[in-house]
Structure formats: C-alpha cells, structure tokens
Amino acid sequence: MSALSVRARIERRGVDLDLDLADGEVLAVLGPNGAGKSTLLSLIAGLVRPDHGTVMLGDATLTDTAAGVFVPPHARGVALLSQRPLLFPHLSAAANVAFAPRSRGTGRAASRVLARQWLQAVDAEDLARRRPARLSGGQAQRVAIARALAAEPRLLLLDEPMSALDVTAAPVVRRLLRTVLREQSRTAVIVTHDLLDALALADRVAIVDAGRIVESGTVRSVLTSPRSAFGARIAGVDLLAGTMAATGSLETPWGTTVSGIEEPGGDLHPGAAAVALFRPAAVAVHLEPPHASPRNALPVTIAEMEVHGTTVRVRGAENPDGSAGLAADVTAAAVADLDLAPGRQVYFVVKTQEVELHPALPAPAG
Ligand code: ADP
Numbered sequence: 260m261s262a263l264s265v266r267a268r269i270e271r272r273g274v275d276l277d278l279d280l281a282d283g284e285v286l287a288v289l290g291p292n293g294a295g296k297s298t299l300l301s302l303i304a305g306l307v308r309p310d311h312g313t314v315m316l317g318d319a320t321l322t323d324t325a326a327g328v329f330v331p332p333h334a335r336g337v338a339l340l341s342q343r344p345l346l347f348p349h350l351s352a353a354a355n356v357a358f359a360p361r362s363r364g365t366g367r368a369a370s371r372v373l374a375r376q377w378l379q380a381v382d383a384e385d386l387a388r389r390r391p392a393r394l395s396g397g398q399a400q401r402v403a404i405a406r407a408l409a410a411e412p413r414l415l416l417l418d419e420p421m422s423a424l425d426v427t428a429a430p431v432v433r434r435l436l437r438t439v440l441r442e443q444s445r446t447a448v449i450v451t452h453d454l455l456d457a458l459a460l461a462d463r464v465a466i467v468d469a470g471r472i473v474e475s476g477t478v479r480s481v482l483t484s485p486r487s488a489f490g491a492r493i494a495g496v497d498l499l500a501g502t503m504a505a506t507g508s509l510e511t512p513w514g515t516t517v518s519g520i521e522e523p524g525g526d527l528h529p530g531a532a533a534v535a536l537f538r539p540a541a542v543a544v545h546l547e548p549p550h551a552s553p554r555n556a557l558p559v560t561i562a563e564m565e566v567h568g569t570t571v572r573v574r575g576a577e578n579p580d581g582s583a584g585l586a587a588d589v590t591a592a593a594v595a596d597l598d599l600a601p602g603r604q605v606y607f608v609v610k611t612q613e614v615e616l617h618p619a620l621p622a623p624a625g
Pocket residue numbers: 271272273290291292293294295296297298299
C-alpha cells in the first residue's frame with residue numbers, strides 16, 4: 260500500500276496532479292517556477308481544497324471531494340516546513356517546539372522535555388531560550404525543523420527549505436535533513452530547485468511542469484535518462500522530442516530527423532512518441548553538414564556560449580516547440596578555429612551510436 264496518494268485537480272491554478280509515495284520514501288519534487296510544486300504540498304497539508312480529487316495518507320482519507328471529506332490541516336498528521344521558518348515571534352525557540360506536543364494534548368512538563376530532545380536533535384539546544392528575532396536564518400530553520408518533527412508527523416513536507424539560507428547555512432541544514440530523513444526512514448516530500456538536495460536527500464524525483472507530473476523515477480534514472488525537457492535540463496543532457504519515423508529514427512514536429520540506438524524492449528514502433536537523448540560532450544560543431552553517415556547533422560543557430568573549465572558550452576536557440584536549445588561542449592580551440600559566435604548558423608553533429616532513443620512518457624491522464 261502506498262503511504263501517500265494524491266489525485267487532485269484545481270482548475271483555477273491549472274493543476275492536475277497524480278502522485279503515489281511508498282512508506283519511508285523520500286521524494287524530491289523539481290520543476291520551473293509556477294509549475295504547481297507548492298500547490299501539491301498545500302493540497303496534501305490541507306491548505307487548499309481541490310475542485311476534484313482525493314488525498315490519502317495510509318488508509319486515512321484526508322480529502323475526498325466526492326464524499327465531502329476534508330480533514331483540517333492540524334488533524335492530518337502532516338507537517339509542512341516552508342522556505343521561511345514560520346515561528347511564533349513572541350515565543351522562545353523551546354516554546355515554539357513545545358507548541359506541537361502541547362497542541363496534541365501532551366502536558367506542559369512532558370512537552371518541555373520533548374522540545375529539548377528535538378532541539379538537541381537539530382543541534383540547537385543552546386538556542387532554546389532565544390526568540391526568533393534573535394536567530395539567524397539557518398538557526399531559525401533548524402528550530403522550525405525541530406518543531407515540525409516534534410509534531411510526530413506521519414508525513415513531512417518541505418517546501419524549498421534551503422532556498423532562503425545563505426551559502427554557509429544551507430549545507431548544515433541539508434546535512435541535518437539528511438540525518439532526519441534517511442536515518443529515521445521518514446516519509447517525506449521535499450520541493451527543491453537544487454539538484455544537490457535531490458541527490459543528497461531523496462530516493463525518487465518527480466518533475467512538475469505546467470501543473471502536471473511529467474516525469475518520475477529514481478534519482479539515478481531521471482538523471483541518466485530523463486524524459487522531460489526540464490528533466491533533461493537538470494541532468495545536463497540534450498533532449499529532442501518527436502515521433503518514431505522508422506526503426507532507429509525519430510522525427511521532430513519541425514521535421515528534423517535524428518537517428519540513434521533504440522532502448523532494448525522499448526517498443527518504439529513507427530508513430531510512437533519518443534525522445535532522443537545525447538550528451539553535449541558527444542556533439543561536434545561543424546560549419547557545413549558532413550557527408551559521412553552515420554552521423555546526425557542538426558541545424559542550430561547559436562544563442563549563447565559559456566566557458567566551463569576547459570570546455571566551452573555552445574547553446575543553440577530554443578527549438579521550434581519551445582524546448583531548451585541543444586548544447587554542445589567543445590574546446591576553446593574549436594571555438595577559435597570555427598570563429599563561433601552567437602547568431603552563427605552551424606550544425607551540431609552527433610554519431611548515431613551516441614544517441615539514445617526512448618519511449619516518451621505516457622501523456623498524463625485526465
Ligand atoms: P511553484 O511552487 O511550482 O512555483 P505554485 O504551486 O506556487 O508553483 O503555483 C502554481 C500555480 O498556482 C501558478 O499558476 C500560481 O500562479 C497559482 N497560485 C499559487 N498560489 C496561489 C494562490 N494562493 N491563489 C491562486 N493561485 C495561486
């Protein structure tokens with residue numbers, strides 16, 4: 260049985276989300292701004308009601324629009340930690356943490372003991388008597404984590420918990436979350452824009468784009484073999500989406516043909532929706548299309564160039580379907596030899612055996 264199951268639609272926010280999470284699993288949710296990541300957490304936490312749908316936690320129904328069920332946020336067994344720690348300003352750190360057990364009916368003295376334990380767990384014992392105004396961002400976030408845990412939630416929701424922290428505080432909080440999430444085998448959903456968080460904290464990644472979960476899988480599979488434009492961007496690989504024209508050959512909606520190696524057992528029959536993936540390092544830049552097959556020569560207008568260590572990343576203009584332009588990693592010498600510059604028309608040349616063809620994800624239901 261899944262620990263968490265969400266099927267929910269909110270018309271006015273343009274979201275239609277479908278998600279399952281197993282017990283003890285940590286899911287990282289990534290995606291562009293405005294995609295619906297915070298809305299997903301709000302739906303689970305009971306801060307918004309869907310137009311249609313259900314939210315189940317274990318065998319408890321938290322939201323069911325058809326049955327008229329809506330459990331209020333405080334009774335859900337879910338703790339939500341947001342970007343900015345929302346601590347009560349008039350209470351000390353210890354009293355903030357003790358608030359959670361207190362509101363569950365635990366006695367004053369016992370709550371104080373629990374608060375001390377949780378502050379200890381986040382390495383913030385020495386902050387117990389301070390008011391939030393006298394805490395740094397990282398300290399306040401640690402106290403907020405202690406408070407979230409003191410509520411003994413069945414599910415922990417974290418909305419970009421590191422994004423408001425400075426560069427020294429973020430790694431401390433990340434390490435702490437790693438301990439909390441991994442070693443205590445908690446079930447959690449963490450929204451982040453940072454791939455490091457996904458790598459350090461999560462078992463699985465889901466990518467939300469335009470209100471839909473467009474891709475989900477293990478952190479490894481999404482990074483090595485992404486199927487969505489956003490997944491490809493964070494994984495740093497080139498992706499072209501299209502349909503299979505023939506065996507080993509994909510055609511984009513704008514008529515570019517790419518040949519590659521099909522995923523074994525991938526069922527890439529002609530007409531099937533598919534993606535072509537290749538690494539920017541596998542791309543050579545030419546001024547004229549080479550005659551030698553088996554190579555792909557993709558016409559590209561250079562949009563920008565960036566130096567990364569000893570290579571130069573040449574980025575093509577956005578594709579006609581609006582997806583991110585292709586990237587090629589070439590040497591500085593090649594840039595000089597070919598006189599590459601933004602605005603130039605070139606060919607990105609990539610060998611057939613460097614291109615992987617995979618089935619596209621099925622279109623989201625609904
Ligand atoms: P993300 O967290 O991925 O950046 P959000 O979940 O905040 O995205 O937003 C998803 C969509 O819902 C956006 O179109 C946004 O404008 C809209 N939205 C977010 N919060 C509210 C709100 N409180 N009321 C109405 N619409 C909202």
